[in-house]
Amino acid sequence: MLDINFIRNNPDKVKQAIVLKHENAASIDQLLEVDAQRRSLIHTCEQLKNKRNEKSREVSELKKKGQDASIIIEETKKIGDEIKSYEEKIVGLESQINNLMLRIPNIPAADVPIGKDENDNVVVKSWGVRKTFDFTPLPHWELGSLLNILDLERSSKISGSGFILLKGLGAKLERALFSFMLDLHTSEHGYTELFPPFLVNRASMTGTGQLPKLEEDMYRTAVDDLFLIPTAEVPVTNIHRDEILSYKDLPLYYTAYTPCFRREAGSYGKDTRGIIRVHQFNKVELVKITKPETSYNELESLLGNAEKILQLLGLEYRVSKLCTGDMSFAAAKCYDIEIWAPGLGKYLEVSSCSNFEDFQARRINIRFRDENGKLRFVHTMNGSGLALPRTVIAFLETYQQKDGSVVIPNVLQSYMGGIKVIACK
RNA sequence: GGAGAGGUGGCUGAGUGGCUGAAAGCGACGGUUUGCUAAACCGUUGUAGGGACAAAAUCCCUACCCCGGGUUCGAAUCCCGGCCUCUCCGCCA
Incomplete structure (x- = not known):
């Protein structure tokens, strides 16, 4: 497996290497696209999680004081559902990424002769x-x-x-x-x-x-x-x-x-x-x-x-x-x-x-x-x-x-x- | 195959629903002290992902207490499934 960061930063190098190894270079573009999607979803999802954690803490504070927290609990429930739907999408993307990554070959070292067979x-x-x-x-x-x-x-x-x-x-x-x-x-x-x-x-x-x-x-x-x-x-x-x-x-x-x-x-x-x-x-x-x-x-x-x-x-x-x-x-x-x-x-x-x-x-x-x-x-x-x-x-x-x-x-x-x-x- | 017990950081080990990423100890690292070593004291001590930054340093967030689900506003902690380890019984080279 290659470093995803390396692929992000050097897509052309990786594609070139893949071609030299007779594998399919189109997967790189696909990979980068899915990777970008994943990152954006993660970002949103983590912000929601942060919000949920804050709210949960509030609930705990209120309960300690013996006050009613039912409104916040209702709100947080909704956030929880949203998080779940994001997480499902992310899991799907991650398995796609993983599958693609596992099929990308290693890059030949610099002194390896270029050739067909x-x-x-x-x-x-x-x-x-x-x-x-x-x-x-x-x-x-x-x-x-x-x-x-x-x-x-x-x-x-x-x-x-x-x-x-x-x-x-x-x-x-x-x-x-x-x-x-x-x-x-x-x-x-x-x-x-x-x-x-x-x-x-x-x-x-x-x-x-x-x-x-x-x-x-x-x-x-x-x-x-x-x-x-x-x-x-x-x-x-x-x-x-x-x-x-x-x-x-x-x-x-x-x-x-x-x-x-x-x-x-x-x-x-x-x-x-x-x-x-x-x-x-x-x-x-x-x-x-x-x-x-x-x-x-x-x-x-x-x-x-x-x-x-x-x-x-x-x-x-x-x-x-x-x-x-x-x-x-x-x-x-x-x-x-x-x-x-x-x-x-x-x-x-x-x-x-x-x-x-x-x-x-x-x-x-x-x-x-x-x-x-x-x-x-x-x-x-x-x-x-x-x-x-x-x-x-x-x-x-x-x-x-x-x-x-x-x-x-x-x-x-x-x-x-x-x-x-x-x-x- | 049957019956039990258990899996927490580099290690030992506490923790049974709410600032617990996690007590305490050990180890390791840094410092003070010291002629050197030792001892003592003080401090530090996980990983991954995402974001901020031109980048690094740094900072913020998220996740991770065997793995995967579930319950819950909230799970190391409760429930279910799996894997693994240990003990006893059975079988067996």
């Missing part, structure tokens, strides 16, 4: 050397069945397409990878490990921005109106909802492993083979809550923390700065990390590291008291560190050998119980 993203870094094979590398789904570690036929029997059944060393590899990630982030990068709920309420989903826009993409439990989390970002960022932190508490670094649930509505037919796009996947998430002054430095180091995983695993990747048109609704600036999958012959996104500035903090109401005792909104940011299935894809495809077996690099061997190779059965 993913083709206008700017690659800012490439890491690793493209591995060459003296055979044709297989895609992960073929390796998966060859090694008997991935069974997509049975998982679709159990749940449907878009679900994964890992078996044996495949399951162990999954566990090894997220354990490795968590250990690195906690012991080397200073994050506090969390294990949050996987079902969250509507307020939490609204706070981080999944609602109201993306409800179709979420799994929801009808009876209790709870949502399966699409990312750990939701429970973790909401930890401090409606709280006032001290500047001494900041920055906060949190990391959490959780499964993530996404309906992927509207992406049918895309990436259907293998485990590139699935409804349930594991992810280690990085979340930071910082002071505004440091947030862009913190974003860079968060990105570095995610990259470190790939560097240690020896997987080739590149980093792009997303252009205005490709950035998510809530982001002010965003980097994508894409990992090279030799079997697929393409890059796969494994992490989006975004700074939301105070956009989420405003929705979610996380403030801090700064060195001067002033209340200000914090900045929030997050990124995957990393998403598992695609890491597994690149891992299997990169470390495959001619016979289909997969070599486990040194860093991961202890997590795999000393196993050095996932061999064919």
Whole structure:
């Protein structure tokens, strides 16, 4: 959510930003109009309330003296009715304003490239050397069945397409990878490990921005109106909802492993083979809550923390700065990390590291008291560190050998119980 | 699931219809005193919205005692609904 005051004072800037993000700028004029109406009604209504309070005080005085107050009481009754009708109107306007505000996207940071879609993203870094094979590398789904570690036929029997059944060393590899990630982030990068709920309420989903826009993409439990989390970002960022932190508490670094649930509505037919796009996947998430002054430095180091995983695993990747048109609704600036999958012959996104500035903090109401005792909104940011299935894809495809077996690099061997190779059965 | 108790400011805790935005204490901040620390004493100590002002400082108003309704001239206080916490019982990994 943006600051309504900022919108009032800079309507053109906001409209421009909205256009860059492919949203509808007409809502701004509507918003400003409703906002003006609201303010004028509030003004009148509060004057009436003031009058009522005065009259009530008079009643109290008269009654203390034992005098009759019935005339004033009659008058005040009428004022009360008037107030009620104003209040109803105001409530209506406020819900309109709120609805509009929740649908206005964040404004891109100044150094974000202007562009239409993913083709206008700017690659800012490439890491690793493209591995060459003296055979044709297989895609992960073929390796998966060859090694008997991935069974997509049975998982679709159990749940449907878009679900994964890992078996044996495949399951162990999954566990090894997220354990490795968590250990690195906690012991080397200073994050506090969390294990949050996987079902969250509507307020939490609204706070981080999944609602109201993306409800179709979420799994929801009808009876209790709870949502399966699409990312750990939701429970973790909401930890401090409606709280006032001290500047001494900041920055906060949190990391959490959780499964993530996404309906992927509207992406049918895309990436259907293998485990590139699935409804349930594991992810280690990085979340930071910082002071505004440091947030862009913190974003860079968060990105570095995610990259470190790939560097240690020896997987080739590149980093792009997303252009205005490709950035998510809530982001002010965003980097994508894409990992090279030799079997697929393409890059796969494994992490989006975004700074939301105070956009989420405003929705979610996380403030801090700064060195001067002033209340200000914090900045929030997050990124995957990393998403598992695609890491597994690149891992299997990169470390495959001619016979289909997969070599486990040194860093991961202890997590795999000393196993050095996932061999064919 | 059944039966009770309760949710008040940063915290503890008083307040059952009328200057109560809210006693008292603690904490925090500022000051006096002091060689330093401590102690003592004095003072300050919420947030949001709206308005006045060119703007800031400032001032005025309104709202907020878990949330939402209701009763009333007037609600922290009474009534109804919801959420949450605690205790006991039952069930259960």
